[in-house]
Amino acid sequence: xxxxxxxxxxxxxxxxxxxxxxxxxxxxxxxxxxxxxxxxxxxxxxxxxxxxxxxxxxxxxxxxxxxxxxxxxxxxxxxxxxxxxxxxxxxxxxxxxxxxxxxxxxxxxxxxxxxxxxxxxxxxxxxxxxxxxxxxxxxxxxxxxxxxxxxxxxxxxxxxxxxxxxxxxxxxxxxxxxxxxxxxxxxxxxxxxxxxxxxxxxxxxxxxxxxxxxxxxxxxxxxxxxxxxxxxxxxxxxxxxxxxxxxxxxxxxxxxxxxxxxxxxxxxxxxxxxxxxxxxxxxxxxxxxxxxxxxxxxxxxxxxxxxxxxxxxxxxxxxxxxxxxxxxxxxxxxxxxxxxxxxxxxxxxxxxxxxxxxxxxxxxxxxxxxxxxxxxxxxxxxxxxxxxxxxxxxxxxxxxxxxxxxxxxxxxxxxxxxxxxxxxxxxxxxxxxxxxxxx
Numbered sequence: 008x009x010x011x012x013x014x015x016x017x018x019x020x021x022x023x024x025x026x027x028x029x030x031x032x033x034x035x036x037x038x039x040x041x042x043x044x045x046x047x048x049x050x051x052x053x054x055x056x057x058x059x060x061x062x063x064x065x066x067x068x069x070x071x072x073x074x075x076x077x078x079x080x081x082x083x084x085x086x087x088x089x090x091x092x093x094x095x096x097x098x099x100x101x102x103x104x105x106x107x108x109x110x111x112x113x114x115x116x117x118x119x120x121x122x123x124x125x126x127x128x129x130x131x132x133x134x135x136x137x138x139x140x141x142x143x144x145x146x147x148x149x150x151x152x153x154x155x156x157x158x159x160x161x162x163x164x165x166x167x168x169x170x171x172x173x174x175x176x177x178x179x180x181x182x183x184x185x186x187x188x189x190x191x192x193x194x195x196x197x198x199x200x201x202x203x204x205x206x207x208x209x210x211x212x213x214x215x216x217x218x219x220x221x222x223x224x225x226x227x228x229x230x231x232x233x234x235x236x237x238x239x240x241x242x243x244x245x246x247x248x249x250x251x252x253x254x255x256x257x258x259x260x261x262x263x264x265x266x267x268x269x270x271x272x273x274x275x276x277x278x279x280x281x282x283x284x285x286x287x288x289x290x291x292x293x294x295x296x297x298x299x300x301x302x303x304x305x306x307x308x309x310x311x312x313x314x315x316x317x318x319x320x321x322x323x324x325x326x327x328x329x330x331x332x333x334x335x336x337x338x339x340x341x342x343x344x345x346x347x348x349x350x351x352x353x354x355x356x357x358x359x360x361x362x363x364x365x366x367x368x369x370x371x372x373x374x375x376x377x378x379x380x381x382x383x384x385x386x387x388x389x390x391x392x393x394x395x396x397x398x399x400x401x402x403x404x405x406x407x408x409x410x411x412x413x414x415x416x417x418x419x420x421x422x423x424x425x426x427x428x429x430x431x432x433x434x435x436x437x438x439x440x441x442x443x444x445x446x
Contacts, residue, residue, distance in 0.1 A: 029063040036060035037072060040079065050082040067103070070110035074122055077103035081129055090140045097133045104129055157440060164439045171428040172417040173202055178410050179216075183402025184238035188214055188221060197221050197236045197243070200408045202420045202428040206236050206243055218372075218400040220265035220286055229258040229276070235265070235286050238401070244289060246271075252291055253278040263369030264377045264384075267400045270370030272332060274347065279340040280329035281347070283370070294331050301328075309356045318342075321351070321358060334371030334389050354389040364391065373397070 040056035043049045057079045060072075067073050077100045084096035104126045111119055178198065179188040185200040189208060196208030211223035211234060219239045224230035236243035249256035256275035259282070263272040269287030283292040294300055301313035312320040319326055321339075326348065329338035335353035340346075350359040350368055359365055365387070369377035375397045378387045386394045409421045425432040434442065 033060040033063040036063075037075065040075065044079075050079060051086060053079050054083045067106055068110065070107050073103045073106040073110060074118075077101075077107060077122075077125065077129070081125070081132075084132070084136075090136055090143055094133065094136045094140060097129060097136060101126070101129045101133065160440055160443055161436065164433070164436050167433050168419070168426060168436075171202075171426045171431060171433055172413065172419050173198075173428070174417045175208070176416075178418055181404040181406075181408075181410075182216075182219060182238055183404060184219060184241070185404065185406050185408075186221070186236070186238035186241075188216060195223055197223075197238075200404070200406055200410075200420065201430075202418075205241070206234065210234075215262060215264055216401065217264040218267035219402075220269075220271075222262065222265055222271070224259075224262060226258075229260065230262065231258045233259060233262065233273075235271070237286060246284060247291065249273075249275045249282070252282045253280070261367045261379070263367060263379075266370045266372035266377075268333075268370070268372045270333065270372065272330075272367075272369045274367060277345055278329075279327045279342075279345065281332075281338050283330050283332065292331070294328070297328060300331070304353060307353070309351070309353050332368060332371055332376065334374070334376065336368060336371065336376060336389065338368070350391070352390050357390050359391045 036056045036059040040053040040060065043053040043056060057076060061067075061076065064072075067076070080096050080100035080103065084093045084100065087093045087096055104122065107122050108126075111122070113119055173189075174191075175198075176190045176192065179190075181187040181200050186205065187198055187200070188195055189198040189204075190196075191208040193212050194208040195211050195214045196204060197206040198204055206221075206223065210232070211225055213224040213227040213230065215222040215224075219237065221236040221238065223234040223236070225232040231249065233246040234243060235246060246259075249259050253275055255277035258276055260274035260276050260278075262274075265271045265286055269285050270292070271284045271286055273282045273284070275282050284290070285292050297317045298313070298315075301310065301317075301319055304310045304319070305313060310319045310321055311323075314320075314325075317328065319328055319339075325342070326339040327342060328351075329340050329347065331337060337351045337353065338347050339349045339351055339358075341348045347361050347367070349361060350365065351357075352359065359368075361367075365378040365380050365385070366382075367379040368387070371389075374388065375386045375394055376388075377397070378385050386397050388394055407422055408427070411419050411421050413419060420427050424435050424438060426435075427433075433439070
């Protein structure tokens with residue numbers, strides 16, 4: 008193409024008129040364009056001069072100018088950065104080539120024939136670029152379609168992921184039975200490690216947890232409603248109302264930790280006895296025959312006297328016996344005072360006064376009692392001596408499900424690359440996209 012069109016340049020001549028008209032200025036630029044090609048083969052510089060000339064010409068009336076413009080635009084098309092820009096240059100080259108034939112009268116001259124060959128080359132090049140553009144457009148459409156498909160998959164995944172998320176405030180540590188306390192606003196409930204709500208968090212704003220039992224209370228103090236969830240058996244139930252234990256009681260009072268044998272101790276108000284409850288058997292435990300118990304304690308010199316009103320005497324003071332905690336410890340009450348006065352340790356006759364020792368004592372299990380001393384938990388033996396802390400039989404969680412808190416505050420449960428909730432699961436987004444890629 009260059010050889011053919013350079014030959015055309017040798018035939019191009021320009022006319023000049025007197026005066027500094029636009030045409031005269033245009034001719035100067037046209038000469039510079041021609042020189043840039045002939046001297047340096049610098050087509051980009053030739054294009055600059057050509058465009059300066061063309062802006063000063065209303066129309067092209069000279070076939071040589073048309074031929075030059077066609078040449079310059081053709082030789083600059085490949086320097087354009089995109090196929091669309093290349094096609095634009097080629098079409099301009101073709102347009103100027105057509106202009107040449109409109110202005111040419113001799114269709115047998117060498118110049119004419121060379122321009123015909125040039126036009127054929129321009130048309131062929133346009134076809135090549137248009138073919139590339141079509142391929143590029145098809146690839147772009149495929150890419151856009153793929154992006155839309157991926158966006159759709161991402162939207163599907165995000166929607167599914169959201170449905171497998173839990174909007175809760177916090178999730179506590181799971182125990183060996185794969186159960187944990189969770190919190191929503193000011194309420195607590197019980198949840199499994201697969202995100203299944205075992206007890207709704209909509210009523211109980213306080214809880215105790217020990218040895219696999221969750222005790223949910225409707226109040227931190229003076230609770231009137233208690234729900235127990237046994238994570239060992241995955242079952243739950245409401246405790247009897249305080250009034251079922253004592254007609255005058257309106258709340259459970261102090262609630263101690265549940266123990267592994269299922270025993271729970273509470274101290275209802277307006278009562279001369281603590282409530283001993285078996286969480287496994289779901290029943291209140293009362294001393295079956297106090298007279299037989301008193302007789303045994305009297306025989307062992309633990310108490311001084313007892314009477315038919317189920318009272319016992321120690322150091323000249325008569326007490327009401329307020330239940331059997333197991334392990335030989337019994338709460339003692341003074342008549343007319345519903346507050347526990349002391350605890351009798353049958354193992355050696357020790358009396359632990361609440362004002363100077365322990366204010367409350369819980370159920371006996373594995374040679375230990377929980378006790379509250381100045382509102383702090385300590386662990387004691389049958390004689391009231393303090394021991395090291397009891398081991399919580401709730402155990403260590405080993406199922407391997409990870410609780411993840413998301414940026415929006417919700418929680419998800421992850422295991423082996425899957426989000427799980429109940430029986431549903433969803434793989435990670437990268438795996439989801441890969442597994443759903445177009446075949």
